[in-house]
Amino acid sequence: MPTMNRRTLLGAAAATTAFTATAALSKPDLVPPALGMAGKSVLITGCSSGFGRLTAEDFARRGAKVFATMRNLPRQEAEELRQIAEDDGLDIHIIEIDVTSDEQVAAGVAEAERINGGALDVLINNAGISTAGPIEIQDMEATKLMFETNVFGPHRMMRAALPAMRAAKSGQIFNVTSQLGRVMLPGFGQYSPTKFALEAMSEQIAYELVQHNIDVTIIEPGGYPTKIWANANALTEKLLSRADPVHLDGYTAMVDQLRAGGNTGGDTDPADVPRAIAEIIAMPAGTRPLRKEVHPGAKPQMAINKVCAEVQVGWLGESPYGPWIRAVHHA
Structure with a gap:
């Protein structure tokens, strides 16, 4: 059996959310004409950091009307994004949505549609979380939170946005999963189970929405240096602190390494994800891929x-x- 360390456990994992954007994004005059998004309305979940934060600014610089959603408003990340939008003349609207809340999802999507004057053109289900550790130590609190966020959250969002999209007979949905939604890494908790579920739900609804001219694409990132690692460490520490020794005792080496922490997701460029989504949005309806693997390394x-x-x-x-x-x- 290979030596367990944090890199072994987490190194191949896909980042699904969170990364405080510091890299310069494409300015409007540098955006290839074919990838411009003038006239497009895009709602993105999980925009406080990570892929969501990067995508919100990038797409607004491409000319889109962006609805950047995040939970727990007011918060510093929202104010920073709002200030960028004001300074640079970007069409960004920040809306509070916690994807685990039926009420916030319904209200947030309705508000975006009101501002937009109708159906959204694009929905990007990006929000997600991770808690590491062997399946046996994943208690119901951790398990329910993972499924509420990673599976039921996108389901809520699609149900809220689809009636207007169907009425318009057009639309695109992107569900951000992970390469760990198709392959499994021991010691990564309920992450793969939730992402496998989201993969299946996305593929099924893709078939069902053909009749309504709505495209669905599954984005499968590999590991990226985003804030998901820090967030996962914090959730994992909470889980380990309340875990029953009767479960922990079966995985001593793995648990010791989880407590040591350390992985940051490598040195890849998280902007790969918004670029990949932009390229797919630019494709003609009906020609877009069901799945898009995104990573410069192994897929x-x-x-x-x-x-x-x-x-x-x-x-x-x-x-x-x-x-x-x-x-x-x-x-």
């Missing part, structure tokens, strides 16, 4: 994605669902 899920697409088409391609299946997989 072990690609073989799984290929086989699964072949299986779906082979199994259902000639069934009554065939037109939907083939449309999603471009088969």
